[in-house]
Amino acid sequence: MRKVNKIFTILVFIFLYIPMILLAIASFNSGTDIAVFKEFTLRQYGNLFRDSTLLALLRNSLIIAVLSSLIATVMGTAAAVGIHSMGGRMRSVIMGVTNIPMTNPEIVTGVSMALLFAFIGHLLKINAILGFGTLLIAHITFNLPYVILNVMPKLKQMDPDLKEAALDLGCTPVQAFFKVVIHEVMPGILSGALMAFTMSLDDFIISYFVTGSGFITLPVEIYNYTKKPIQPKIYALFTLMFAVILTLMVLMNLLQLRDSKKKATTQRKDFMKR
Amino acid sequence: MSKELIRLTDLTMSFDGEQILDKINLYINDQEFLTLLGPSGCGKTTTLRIIGGFLTPDSGDVFFEGKRINDVPAHKRKINTVFQRYALFPHLDVYDNVAFGLRISKLPEDEIDRRVTEMLEIVSLRGFEDRSVTSLSGGQQQRVAIARALVNRPKVLLLDEPLGALDLRLRKDMQNELKRIQQTMGITFIYVTHDQEEALTMSDTIVVMDKGHIQQIGTPEDIYNEPKNAFVADFIGESNILDGIMLQDCLVEFFGRRFPCVDKGFAANEPVDVVIRPEDIDIVPADAGHLCGTVTSITFKGVHYDIIVDFKGFKWLIQSTDYQPVGAYIGIRLNPEDIHVMKKSEYSDMFGDYSSYSAEYDEIAEGGEDEE
Numbered sequence: 001m002r003k004v005n006k007i008f009t010i011l012v013f014i015f016l017y018i019p020m021i022l023l024a025i026a027s028f029n030s031g032t033d034i035a036v037f038k039e040f041t042l043r044q045y046g047n048l049f050r051d052s053t054l055l056a057l058l059r060n061s062l063i064i065a066v067l068s069s070l071i072a073t074v075m076g077t078a079a080a081v082g083i084h085s086m087g088g089r090m091r092s093v094i095m096g097v098t099n100i101p102m103t104n105p106e107i108v109t110g111v112s113m114a115l116l117f118a119f120i121g122h123l124l125k126i127n128a129i130l131g132f133g134t135l136l137i138a139h140i141t142f143n144l145p146y147v148i149l150n151v152m153p154k155l156k157q158m159d160p161d162l163k164e165a166a167l168d169l170g171c172t173p174v175q176a177f178f179k180v181v182i183h184e185v186m187p188g189i190l191s192g193a194l195m196a197f198t199m200s201l202d203d204f205i206i207s208y209f210v211t212g213s214g215f216i217t218l219p220v221e222i223y224n225y226t227k228k229p230i231q232p233k234i235y236a237l238f239t240l241m242f243a244v245i246l247t248l249m250v251l252m253n254l255l256q257l258r259d260s261k262k263k264a265t266t267q268r269k270d271f272m273k274r
Numbered sequence: 275m276s277k278e279l280i281r282l283t284d285l286t287m288s289f290d291g292e293q294i295l296d297k298i299n300l301y302i303n304d305q306e307f308l309t310l311l312g313p314s315g316c317g318k319t320t321t322l323r324i325i326g327g328f329l330t331p332d333s334g335d336v337f338f339e340g341k342r343i344n345d346v347p348a349h350k351r352k353i354n355t356v357f358q359r360y361a362l363f364p365h366l367d368v369y370d371n372v373a374f375g376l377r378i379s380k381l382p383e384d385e386i387d388r389r390v391t392e393m394l395e396i397v398s399l400r401g402f403e404d405r406s407v408t409s410l411s412g413g414q415q416q417r418v419a420i421a422r423a424l425v426n427r428p429k430v431l432l433l434d435e436p437l438g439a440l441d442l443r444l445r446k447d448m449q450n451e452l453k454r455i456q457q458t459m460g461i462t463f464i465y466v467t468h469d470q471e472e473a474l475t476m477s478d479t480i481v482v483m484d485k486g487h488i489q490q491i492g493t494p495e496d497i498y499n500e501p502k503n504a505f506v507a508d509f510i511g512e513s514n515i516l517d518g519i520m521l522q523d524c525l526v527e528f529f530g531r532r533f534p535c536v537d538k539g540f541a542a543n544e545p546v547d548v549v550i551r552p553e554d555i556d557i558v559p560a561d562a563g564h565l566c567g568t569v570t571s572i573t574f575k576g577v578h579y580d581i582i583v584d585f586k587g588f589k590w591l592i593q594s595t596d597y598q599p600v601g602a603y604i605g606i607r608l609n610p611e612d613i614h615v616m617k618k619s620e621y622s623d624m625f626g627d628y629s630s631y632s633a634e635y636d637e638i639a640e641g642g643e644d645e646e
Contacts, residue, residue, distance in 0.1 A: 161361035164328055167348040168355045169375035169426065176349075179378075183365040 020242055027235035044236040051233060054218075058237075061201055061218040064132075068139035069196035075140070076147025076196075077189055081177065083148070084155040095152070102145045110209035113138050117210060130212035138210040139203065143196035150192030154185035187255055194252045198245050279304040279429065279462055280325065285334035287320055287486075294320050296486040298334070302464060304429075307456050309465045309473040312483035313509070318466045319434055321483075325464060326432050327351050339429075354423035355432040359439070360415045362407040368394070368418055369403040375426040393425040396455060413444045420455070430462045437472065449475050470510045474498065482506050503616055507549045508625035514590045515625055518548040518615065526615055529565055529585065533608055537615035547616045552593040553578070554612035563605015569598045582628055589628040 022034075027045070031038035048054060083094050101109060114130070121129030162184060166176035182189075204219035211220060218237075225234060278301050285298040295317045302308050310318035323329040324336060327348030336343050343351065354375070362371050372393055376386040394400050397417040402410070407418060416436060423431055433452075437445045453476050456463045467473055473480050474494040482489040482497060482505075490502040501507035504515050518528035520540040526533055528548050540546060560566045567585035581592045583604065598604060 159359060159361060161357040161359060162363065164326075164348070165355070165357060165361040165363070166374075167328075168326065168353075169422070170349050170378040172349055175378065179374075180363055183363070 023235055023242075024239045026232065027239045029232070032232065044232045045240075047233040048236045048240075054233070054237065057216060057218045057221050060215060064135055064139055064217055065197050065200040068136055068143055068200045069193050071136075072140045072143035072147050072196045073189060073193040076144050076192060077151050077185070079144070080148045080151035080155060080185075081181075084152065095148075098145050098148050101142060102149075106142075106203075106205040109142060110138075110206040113141070113206065114209040128212055128214070130210060132215040135207060135211045135215060135217070138206050139200045142203070142206060143200055146195045146199060147189075147192035150195065151185055151188040154188030155181075158184045190255060191252050194248055198248055202241070202245070277304050278302070279306075279339060280464075281337040282321070282325075283335045283337070285321070285324060285331045285336070287317075287324070287329070287331050293486055295324075295331070298486075298488060300481060300488065300491070302430075302462060303479075305460050305462055307453070307463045307465065307476055307478045309467060309477040309480045310483060311467060311470060311473040311480055311509070312489075313468055316483040317486040318468075318483050322355075322432050322434055322464060322466050325430070326353055326355050352428055353430045353432060354426055354428040355434065356416075356419045356423050356436045358434045358436065360419040360436075362415055362418055362422070364406075364408055366407070367403065368399065368405050368407060368410070371407055371418055372421045372425050374422060379426075389425055390421075393421045396424075396458075397421045397451075412440050413448065416440065416448065417451075420452075424455070424459065424461070428461065430464060431456075433463060433465045435467055436465075437467075437469075445472070452476060474510070482509060484509075500614065501549060501616060503619035503621050504547050504549075504623075504625045505619070505621040507547075507614075507616065508621075512552050512591055512593070513625070514550045514552065514628070515622075516548045516550070516588070517623075518546050520544045520546045520615060524610070526613065529588075531564060533564070533613055534610045535613040535615055536610050537613075540615065540617070545618055547618060547622050549614040549616060550590070550608065550612060551614075552580075552591040554608075555590070555592045555594075556607045556609075557581075557592065557594055557596065557598065558605045558607050560603050560605045562607070564607055566603060566605045569600050569602045569604060572598060572600060591628045 025037065026034055028040050028042070029037050030041040030043065079098075083091055083098075086094065113134075117129050117134045121127070158181065162180055163176050166180040167173065171179060202219060203217075204223060207217050207220050208223065211217065222234065222237075225231070280302040282298055282300045285295050286293075287295040294315075298317070298321060300321075310321055312318050320329065324331050327343075327346060327350075330344065338346075338351070338353075363374065366374065369390060372390045373386050376389060381389075391400070394403065397420055399414065399417055399421065402414065402418075407415060410418065419436070436452075437448050440448060449472060452463070452465075465473075465476065474497075477494055479491065480494055480497045481491050484505055490497060490506045492500070497506065497510055501510060501513070507513040507515060516528045518526050520526050520537075520543070521532065522542055523538040523540075524535055526535050526537070526546065526548060565585055567583040567590070569581055570584050570589065571582045573580040575593075578593045578595050579597060581594055581598055583590050583592055583606070592606070
């Protein structure tokens, strides 16, 4: 039975990762035919880094991802603290409302945001409102729930006496947050920020609707490429992006693992004291 | 004694429609060791949190040195707290935990260093400065928590069941340690506990609470020897509580027999509760006793035996160092000062009967003590 389980697990993994592996292999292939691996080459990577348009798009994507995840992290943490301090029923209602955008189909979010921006543009008499600003606002919006969702459990886990102890020792509520509470919820803030960063980096659907011709991110432009025969340097780009996001995710999991391990050892100690 | 420091007037508080405090009136003197004692849910922790500034009472006032401080937030009160689960800051080491309050009040770093070092000396934690607080034992964490609060030289230190998580031996050591620190530093301690022995050992004044009311305020001797009602008598130590009639001053009748006692000031023939502490009862041969009964069980407790004796269907607990076999017919003698007479109260007939007594019963009761 155990053997069957093992084989099944391996099959699932192969199924999940075979497209990525294929892509990675293709990116190192010197030939143009996907079915035949001619010989190993890094030429596609060289082409990629000489392609100034692609690099500019990557830079755009990174700018949006960094800015939107930073702003969303600050706003989301503040929101989580506010929601946490609410009473029980109010808190669950607000959390429900916060979660809806995550389950909402992205295309709906994208179209409704485009509509909203068009409406505002019309109201303020701005002709081409879609661009960097609207893209940033949209990314912050869809990143916010991820940050709140990562910070909230940390706030709940925190010993409420810690904040009171800080107040007791003379901290104003704001000082208590920055000197004590933030250290306790930091793992949540970091994983929230990382998640927001990756979500923003690979978002295509929402970005497609809310950006103008002035500021285009990588995923949107790549969509345009797919209409023509795809260039092998794109494979190299995708492989790199996959590697970066994979690294970030592994990092995030390690962070959480370390955190829960720390919790477990202190809990064990507490238990032994009794 | 010394001057009054804190006064609570008519404090009332309820959560979700449940009355937690009902018109609490209390004053606390400077440099006093005062204990709020009572079972879970009696309102003692709520009272403490109101004094600390973490809760605002529904009505009633809190005065500190004569000034009303209801609206003064916790961080502006000259009061510090030792929390039940210590609440040490896990991201700081021992030194930085203790220095926390002083750094917030922006004292010069050399003074901070002097005071932290001095405080760690007092709680015997020199050499632990760089240790992470999570690596310390329960007793050590406790002492860091005390040092962290006391280093700010508060007028009042609030302690919320601080010894609850420690084992018995460590708890006894810490009781002495706390009393010593309180006396050397001359700080008012307000201590919350459900452990009557802890309260008797350390306090200058004990406030016994139940169901949001103060049942009795007094010195440990007063509370133990002159309990005001059946609740206090039962909560502070073991007691046999009987129905009696006060015939006249210094003469009480129970079990159909008249006993001389030392209590006065009751109406003639007033029904009363009579308290007899199990350790005050002298066992004598049956023919020489005031009352005679049959031993139904005996339990060895180390220092003494717990003996349950059946007197006409009412079971008494007697503590004696002498062994009595089960089934023995024995007599008891009561001296006038062994008998304490109390007015009838809502708690009459609820406590003091050992008919359902068993040794395991005690352990269950102790294990189940958990504060809100």
